[in-house]
Amino acid sequence: MPEYHQLTPELVSQLAEIVGVDNCLTGEDIAEDYAHDEMPIYGTRMPEAVCLPATTEEVAAIMKLCYENSIPVTVRGAGTGLVGGSTPLYGGVVLCTMRMDKILAYDMDNLNVRVQPGVRLCDLAADALDHDLMYPPDPGEKTGSLGGNVSTNAGGMRAVKYGTTRDYVLAMTVVLPTGEIQHIGRAVTKTSSGYSLLHLMIGSEGTLGVICELTLKLVPNPREDMSFILPFENIESAIESVPKIKLAGLNPQSIEFMERDIVDTSAEATGNHVFPTEVNGCEAGAYILVTLDGNDEDEIFMRAERLAEIADGQGAFDTLVVQDPSQKESVWAARSSFLTVIESDTDLIDEMDVVVPVNVIADFLKYVHEVGEQNGTRIRSFGHAGDGNLHIYCCANDADQDEFLQQSAKVMEAAYAKCAELGGQISGEHGIGHAKKDYLRASLGETPINLMAGIKAVFDPKCILNPGKICS
Template sequence: MSEIKYNKVTPEIIEEFKKIVPGKVHTADDINEDYSHDEMPIYGNGYPDVLIEATNTEDIAKIVKICYDNNIVVIPRGAGTGLTGAAVAMYGGVMLDMAKMNKILEYDKENFVVKVEPGVLLNDLAEDALKQGLLYPPDPGEKFATLGGNVATNAGGMRAVKYGTTRDYVRAMTVVLPTGEIIKLGATVSKTSTGYSLINLMIGSEGTLGIITELTLKLIPAPKETISLIVPFENLDDCIATVPQIFLNHLNPQAVEFMEKEIVLASERYIGRAVYPKEVEGVDVGAYLLLTFDGEDMAQLEEVTERAAEVVLEAGAVDVLVADTPTKKKDAWAARSTFLEAIEAETELLDECDVVVPVNQIAKYIKYVYEIGEKYDFTVKSFGHAGDGNLHIYTCSNDMQLDEFKKQVAEFFDYAYNKAAEMGGLISGEHGIGFGKRDYLASFSGEVQMKLMKGIKETFDPKMILNPGKVCYKVN
């Protein structure tokens, strides 16, 4: 493709936007600083020329058509909780704030689906569905992300080990293409063999192929009971090596999380209360598993958790603590859910990757990452979804210069991603590629796959105006 050049938003075009969505168009100092970055500011800051609060599919289509005709960049944005710079306006243009499109439109209980706007928060749908006796299984750590953002990144989360990722729960969607055309993808059915799966191209495309304006999501009957187990270990190796035994014994957990002691301590400082044991009968605890099981009755769950306790104790756990009351479960998961916030609160410079490796390679991979990390001036911290091999590796520093930090982290991530690939893994399990991981994707995927991805991008977005510079396509 020839060199890509974008036009600025003129005062005349801004007036056109204002006619479409009166009172929803913001410029210059009227744009809050929060819109210039996501949750990982190290991947860059950039203000849009215009911020528009999205209202409905038809208005979005009109705005996008104006941008297409005038070769103006468009960036869709949800709650801004991403971690790869995917929703940042690197090239100015028009940012569409989807957060106000936040209605749960209707439940279809006979077909076990719910229709929502993209700005609905994950937490809001989860709570509302439970009131209907239903469960929306995807459970990413950031509960106040939008569902549109979750779908755009194919977010995973804690319960993916049993129930799958966001992709498995998207039945249908309405999308505005970069040309301003409106299409409907999928249907309220559980299977399809109807041509290429365009809906699956849209899921995980990070706002580079189209703008999702409505979603139909699958629900399941909510399990009646849940129990969580806090399982302390003396060291991280024994902790992670236990995970395959849980599956070999057919225990079918809803979630399996691992965490180091240092991250647990940071989280407890952040939430202001101690939850996890630090010493058991004279043994210093170095790491933990957090297991959750769900089912139809407590008697069944107690039998499962007794078997689970036997398995983990035989594998080297120093104790098993049962969280079987609402307060205990809430405390255990509150500590786990605030890991990122706790790290951010205590860290000046921060970067992260969320590689995914086969479950039986987790222990070996984590050991490798820490050994490599010793060569650098930053500190490595880790936690993750031990049940599905999705690992969150953080590089943290409070005393390095930014340029030196970035240089060392880039080298460290080269080692980390190459090792993940060598072990049969991938460079992202749930956070996506965005702007920050784009070059790593190119190195990992190779020339043929990148050519195919770029070809898809060009087909959907011939002028390259939609969220440019992200995932697979560089802007000159």
């Protein structure tokens, strides 16, 4: 790594001039949250200063000053990441974009919206609905910032139909590590105009530039949607139904899976017993949750009849319709609570969000559970069955952290190796950060990692921007 310099009182004073004294935090004024993301088990490090800019010009001035003085800068949004991506490993400055939180303008003719990076996903989703539009990306953490979503190419539950965040970014304004402001992409739906700098920036986790404005694609809001719970005897039979559902032309908005274990824990913690444990005299061991959307209720019911036929043929105990708005809200509140529930009843957590081909989900889950049992590690899992993105957690209570991390590492190494063998990828939506760097290298090999490092060097010759992440 390059040699970095520490902030001097003079440099801190200059940063305060840029953003205002109240928005330049040092010493005891820096909250401990700025030392890590939502997974502090991956390490913490207090920055020397936290800057909260309100404009692109302020971001540019911060980056120019830090670049000229070799000060490392870690970009941070809402801090909801799960791979240590916003941990300031080398101290320096944390540049937090959450004051840049304005929805700037809608273009109703071209179905897009301009926003600042600190706008939270839940706020844009609600505001778009007021315009009878939908912003389709739907990651589980609704309070995450849009800048963070774009930086990790967040996916979510609607990806099976609508795609990931990458598919909705048309243009952005970024500040390069040198402080230069660049406008990349255009508010058009097609391009064949050289290398895509836009798509290099998406998913780069704050290592290539600081996102300061986004132009995002919107779609007309579907008039109707219905969800359906399919209870199965076990996870294998549940997952086997997914390819059949996808091949039936039902065009589902989402296809989620969950095992009985996490459903029971969620119900106990929240009091929300919306997923039935016994159906038609049979004990459910796993569930598929499907949502269909469209502009006509009758048309959705026609597709639902086909869904019920498939479910029955695959051994589902029933196809339970979730149509009432309050019931639908309860079902999706339960699904959204899974990670929070795991965190609340677990002292130590390590996580992976691998993505594998849909037809090997059950095989992969079975393998990981076996490896966890062999290593004395409890495994909890749920995820996006429609696109093969699995959220798998190594969990422990009343354990020594170092010992837990050693056991978890054994599970992770075996799981990631199996993932690669099955044609999968290390991360479907959470990113790499610094927690998954070694697994990425082992999965891809040296040449792809060196190519990424070469791209990083072109954008950031001094490696001051979010150092220690992905490939640096």
